[in-house]
Amino acid sequence: MRSAIVALLTPLLASVMVSAGQTPQTFTGVITDDACPLGDHTRMRMGPTDAECVRACILSHGASYVLYDGKRALVLSDQEMPGRFAAQKVTVTGTLDTRTMTISVASITPVEADGDL
Numbered sequence: 001m002r003s004a005i006v007a008l009l010t011p012l013l014a015s016v017m018v019s020a021g022q023t024p025q026t027f028t029g030v031i032t033d034d035a036c037p038l039g040d041h042t043r044m045r046m047g048p049t050d051a052e053c054v055r056a057c058i059l060s061h062g063a064s065y066v067l068y069d070g071k072r073a074l075v076l077s078d079q080e081m082p083g084r085f086a087a088q089k090v091t092v093t094g095t096l097d098t099r100t101m102t103i104s105v106a107s108i109t110p111v112e113a114d115g116d117l
Helices: 002-020 050-061 081-085
Strands: 025-033 065-068 073-076 089-097 102-110
Touching (some): 065 081
Antiparallel strands (some): 025 089, 089 102
């Protein structure tokens, strides 16, 4: 019994130890959803604006908030804070789990408009 518990907990403890030792990084991109992960909402168009499409996909289709950095969509661990920044260019501070491509979000701040990604 004890060895079964250790076997189950070992991967969990290893992942916690790895993420605890990581230094926070910054990631810049657009807050979107995994139904429109490249930030292009023309296919879904769930509202008159990109921000409304993002929020509608989250609420109506069970999508998750992601950060699209121009190359890849990174899942965000916090699924409440990004709602304020839907379809906006932001900087996310946190640690990236490269296995799951998930950012453990510490903060999100808007980026001044300066053009495309």
